[in-house]
Amino acid sequence: MTTSVDLHTYLNSRREQVEAALRDVFPSNWNVPTTLREAMDYSLLAGGKRLRPIFALAAAEAVEGGSGAMARSMPFACAIEMVHTYSLIHDDLPAMDNDDFRRGRPTNHKVYGDAMAVLAGDGLLTHSFHVLASAVKLGVPAERVLAVSEELAKFAGVYGMVGGQALDMEGEQGVTSLEQLESIHLHKTSDLIAFSLRAGGHASEASEDQLRALERFGRNVGLAFQIQDDILDLTGTEEKIGKPVKSDERQEKVTYPFLIGLDESRKRVSALTQEANEALQSAGLTDPRRLYEIAEFLLTRDH
């Protein structure tokens, strides 16, 4: 057990460690074309909560309870943030959601053009598998690293995130049921968060039961997080959330509050949080405290 520090300090410290590692993901002896490198860095180093990589680190720490877990899981954490960043770049493209702003700055293609934005996304996605493989040098067994690689391909790919985005594109004319909307969110958002928890678990050689419990925690938190996002998009202030308020409603995008109302949406967030906590309780982790705290913090946030 580490000395107790408050959650805010923990999150800041982990975020800074992730950002330091992200600045270092491209080998210095690779001759990466300048504009491509700039375009990738523009989005990868644009700040943000670094929620997914922190979940990976926190899961590794929760399983092992020691200080080595964080370092060993860092390659996985970086890979996850790279995959998340690529998905944002591609989702923002004119052909997709056609968004001009992200985190208060022009989107990647507004700065570098559509072609370079496609390539920056492709580059980040591809390189994420290179980065995660380096965990083997930090002592994670090759079988575990390979499992993480295979699972990333599943949860970020046609089963998961890419599949969810395709459902979202197909459904834009007619998402009418909660089931349909939930399926989109589960794949677009929850799958990668669930994977983040599993990846951290693998870094600390978690058991199959622990991996499943961590995944269930991640899936529930991920869905709750997305609903919370829908709620904040309707009720937040522009300054706090970094993009025009009600942008979803203006685009006539179907959201949880639109389908079941604000009150029911809030109840759904509570119920999912409860399910997430139950999953954690069942996992038999050495030190799960941070995971509880992060979920609690995320799901009661106002921006």
Added chain:
Amino acid sequence: MTTSVDLHTYLNSRREQVEAALRDVFPSNWNVPTTLREAMDYSLLAGGKRLRPIFALAAAEAVEGGSGAMARSMPFACAIEMVHTYSLIHDDLPAMDNDDFRRGRPTNHKVYGDAMAVLAGDGLLTHSFHVLASAVKLGVPAERVLAVSEELAKFAGVYGMVGGQALDMEGEQGVTSLEQLESIHLHKTSDLIAFSLRAGGHASEASEDQLRALERFGRNVGLAFQIQDDILDLTGTEEKIGKPVKSDERQEKVTYPFLIGLDESRKRVSALTQEANEALQSAGLTDPRRLYEIAEFLLTRDH
């Protein structure tokens, strides 16, 4: 040593085996969205020479000389063709090369729209890492499979293919030197072919020296193949090569014949073929015959 069959029969047989395996790359219990699946299959199952996957299979066979090598390297072969296919889909996009036809059929985005084409490419790329990981179930050691995964990320990513495409995009206004053009081709085309040879080698647990020799063979063949393509684009008939002749010239794309003339381009193909053969000779392979034959066949083709 297998019974000698002629190269044509060998290539047809391997191509059919690759295509059968490609029809099976998505697990049947995954609920992949229908349109996404169709869009990926449209390009993945569109025929073609299957040059890269066949090189992987042939390299595995060359190192081991037995019949098990082909089966063990098939997951790598499929992953390579998936990565090659994704790169064609993204390269054809309006934001990139804006091509309407590929192999005599409308390009992916002309059929499924730009958004689905981006996602089909993302899906194929991501899933390729899932497919290759399955080699561990066929008896390839986890360390080797992980090496293949890491190398694919390098040769297909910002160091290799994505980097080459970015150079190509940046350079469109002003590629004037042979050095510049060669650097683009080496990364856009040769890197993935060189990787195909290495991947096959890993499947048969090749030594470091053998891997390096196979990579050098692939890099030289890959570059020669690209120059040959430039030559055929200028001299071939539309029927034979499946796209309008001189399409590169019409787009004012700089090619080898444009920079150094047809005769010098042909000499460069011969010299590279010679270098490729020397690399093979140095590799100490059990049965390198097919690799020689494939290179010879490719670099003297007329379509």
